Amino acid sequence: MDRENPDKKKTKPKVVKGVEKPTSWNPNALNQMKAHRLKNASAEDYVKHILAGNRMWLAKAITLIESTKREDQDKAEAIINACMPHSGKSIRIGITGSPGVGKSTFVESFGMALIQKNKKIAVLAVDPSSQISKGSILGDKTRMEKLSAIPNAFIRPSPANEALGGVARKTRETIILCEAAGYEIIFVETVGVGQSEIAVHSMVDFFLLLLLPGSGDELQGIKRGIVEMADLILVNKADGANKEKAIQSQRAYKTALHLFPPKANAWIPKVQTCSAITEKGLEAVWDTIQSFENQVKINASFESKRAEQATYWMEETIKQRLGDLFYNHPKIQEVLPTLRKAVLEGKRSPFSAASHLLSLIGFDRTYGA
Numbered sequence: 001m002d003r004e005n006p007d008k009k010k011t012k013p014k015v016v017k018g019v020e021k022p023t024s025w026n027p028n029a030l031n032q033m034k035a036h037r038l039k040n041a042s043a044e045d046y047v048k049h050i051l052a053g054n055r056m057w058l059a060k061a062i063t064l065i066e067s068t069k070r071e072d073q074d075k076a077e078a079i080i081n082a083c084m085p086h087s088g089k090s091i092r093i094g095i096t097g098s099p100g101v102g103k104s105t106f107v108e109s110f111g112m113a114l115i116q117k118n119k120k121i122a123v124l125a126v127d128p129s130s131q132i133s134k135g136s137i138l139g140d141k142t143r144m145e146k147l148s149a150i151p152n153a154f155i156r157p158s159p160a161n162e163a164l165g166g167v168a169r170k171t172r173e174t175i176i177l178c179e180a181a182g183y184e185i186i187f188v189e190t191v192g193v194g195q196s197e198i199a200v201h202s203m204v205d206f207f208l209l210l211l212l213p214g215s216g217d218e219l220q221g222i223k224r225g226i227v228e229m230a231d232l233i234l235v236n237k238a239d240g241a242n243k244e245k246a247i248q249s250q251r252a253y254k255t256a257l258h259l260f261p262p263k264a265n266a267w268i269p270k271v272q273t274c275s276a277i278t279e280k281g282l283e284a285v286w287d288t289i290q291s292f293e294n295q296v297k298i299n300a301s302f303e304s305k306r307a308e309q310a311t312y313w314m315e316e317t318i319k320q321r322l323g324d325l326f327y328n329h330p331k332i333q334e335v336l337p338t339l340r341k342a343v344l345e346g347k348r349s350p351f352s353a354a355s356h357l358l359s360l361i362g363f364d365r366t367y368g369a
Contacts, residue, residue: 043078083180094200097210106276108144122154122183168199213246238273265301
């Protein structure tokens, strides 16, 4: 109050809003700088950061593997070759099961349990896209929200719109990079349909078949070869009203396994129950995997299997590369539509058409040049 003018009302000073101070740093500049650095990075730069465990550089290196550009493929091959001496120290675990069995929930729960044991884990998905709709079968694998937020975990879905062979080969190469980055446990998850289980089995050490509680009849609907590949049959969702049903299924599956021949590595497949929701039984799963690893390393089947897998993927890569070279050849592209139409209309046999196409690039019936 003004002492000289007591009746004068006190007014608040008027605040005039000025011009906002411009930021001194472009918020997108850091990302632009990172992108520029990665684009111009050498294979040696990638390897250095991958060995240091940098997830951003690891993800970008995997993108190079997935690229169809020749320059990216050359750089990716150099990165893989440089990482090879630093790989091979993990346990590779394949996980399969029919849709709805809870694979993603199990992988997240089991992964979180392993993280608590100070393990570094990577989750890779073999996701061959639908050849009809060209859409992804598995969908968004990043729904493992808890696991994806952990620094010691790395989750990577496979590329979309690609045939199984290419997806599997790139997953195999991705395993090498993840191991070089220090990941001790590599999960390779398959969608559980088609031939993806066979591809996954050819790149992992331990194969886990996840099943739902039932009467045991479910094994009748599963390909015999998939059951034979399993090192552990795990009955998931063994909780609540399903608990007793899961135990009954466990007994039925144990009985069914006696009908299969023994494995070459002398491992006797186990049948266990678990609940990915309550996390009950997860510790026993890890104990089984460790027992398997110890046994196959003692009898030397661990390394021999990996050597066989490496040879297999060399041969598969040759087949794929030859196929790419064949279909991209100008002479083949010129006449293939006409020959394909003739075969479709029954005017020419598929064997005759194939022989003619091969002869165009210098191969006769005996595959001589």
